[in-house]
Amino acid sequence: MISADLHPQETQRIEELLRYEVLDTEDEKALDELTQLASAICGTSISLISLVDKDRQWFKSRVGIDAPETPREIAFCSHAILQDQVFEVPDALEDERFADNPLVLGGPDIRFYAGAPLVSTSGMPIGTLCVIDTVPKKLDEKQQLALNILAKQVISQLELRLHNRHLQRMQKDQQQIFAVMSHDLRSPFNGILGLSKMLYKKADTLNPERLAQMADGILEASLKVYQLLDEILQWSRNQLGAVQVEVKAMSLHPLIIETLDLMEESFALKKLNIKHSINEDIVAMADANLTKTIIRNLLANAVKYTPEQGHIYIETVSIDGKVQFIITDTGQGIPLEIKDELFCDCVASMCGTQGESGHGLGLSLCGDFARKQQGNLALDKDYVDGAKLILTLPSALKS
Structure with a gap:
């Protein structure tokens, strides 16, 4: 048995597969009908929509087989995603790549295989629409054409499915926005x-x-x-x-000072002690507007959750080719139950130390804005005397 090589752009290919948010989801009628049609047109007992993950092929839809997945190393589809057109194996017993494959020597006793790559809108093959039989076979030109067309329809359905999921999320977020605005x-x-x-x-x-x-x-x-x-x-x-992203080399120092000046009244109202250690020589690759939004939101949260006469400390450091903006406060900290999803979605927010209302938009927005700049926003979970948040951005200086 000869296992397939990895795709030349394997990392990007996996990222594109994950973008569809389809792995390990329930059966769906629209996709099952395409699989059934492929089996009928090609005259095979088995047909699959197979998605090639890091170490497995997982079947989003299947006809004539019960297994939900198989290891990638023995998958015929791992070979098919390396091809531009239908990949066909007329008789697996006569092909040195598959003759001793467990899927040939045992169930489902594959003899014939044909797989059309499922090519995403960005040109990455995420899997195949394949037809399989237990006897040798060869597709004619019309059957190969039909299999290719059906594979494109599978991608269209996955795009439509993803679009609908995004719309549902937007609708949910909009409902939360309206609740925020009204309350x-x-x-x-x-x-x-x-x-x-x-x-x-x-x-x-x-x-x-x-x-x-x-x-x-x-x-x-x-x-x-x-x-x-x-x-x-x-x-x-x-x-x-x-939101337009314009990343360029810049010092974070003026952005931080501008934000501190803007929020001076907020600090004074709670008599907070603000200290900072900002290295003006540290230069990051960043978008000025997005970064100012992140800094302002992180400071506003620190003010909100730090009691009167508490302390907020700000610093910038350069480490391992990265620039970090670190804000530490002596506030009430972040509940364990929301720490892992703090920057991903709009999460329920606690009231501040003086009853300030929370709406859960700020940190979600900050996490997204950090990612748009090839950066990252993280919570130091080991810090227990309040909250410590770290914005990491690429450094503009070569190490």
Whole structure:
């Protein structure tokens, strides 16, 4: 038996397979009908939609066989994905690559095999639509043409399936956005309106201390509204594909200082102690707008979850050809149950130390923005005195 070589672009091929989000999912009628049609047209007892994973071939749809998968090293389809057209084995017993293959010597007793590559929209073969029989056979030109056409229809169905899944996720996210807008925006706006009305009616009778308290309340509520509206705007642009990424060499120092200046009032309201160690010589490959959004969101979260007179520490370091922006706080930390999915989806957010509402958009957005720059956002799970988050970006300097 001769196992197939790996595809020349194996890493990209696997990434493309995973993009379809189809491995280990339930049977689906639209794909099963294509498999049945392939079997009928080619006159074979077995037909499969086979997806070639790292170490297995997994069957999304199957006719005439019960096994859900087989090892990749013995898979005929591992050979087929290396071809541009239908890969055909008229008699496996007479082919040195397959004569002693366990799938030939034992069940399902393969003698004939023909597989049309399932080529994704980016040109990567993720598997095959294959037909198999227990007797030698050869497809005619019309059968080969039909198998190729059906393979393209399989890809069309997988693309449609993925599109529908994305739409469902967007609908779910939109529902959450509407909930945020109706709940989280209403509270600070009510605070602003209430305090503004009181100032309008009673400004002449209030003492300076009370006036200062009300001004603080209006400022705090306004900052909440600004942060939330900014996150919703950024999220909406990202969902619509309107976020443009322009990565270039830049120091993170001015971005951090600009954000610290912008958030000065937020720090003052909670009397937080802000310290930073920012190396101006460290240069990252980054997009300025996306990186500022990440820095602002991470700082806003640190403020939200750190109690009055707490500490927030910011630093930048260069390590192993990467640049890291690290923000550490002495707040209440992040619950264990949401740590693993913190930057992937909109997750339920806790209230802050002064009852600040949470909407779960910021960190999800930050994780996506980091990935768009070939970077990564991570939580230091070993830090127990609050939260420690690390933004890693490629360094602009050759090591």
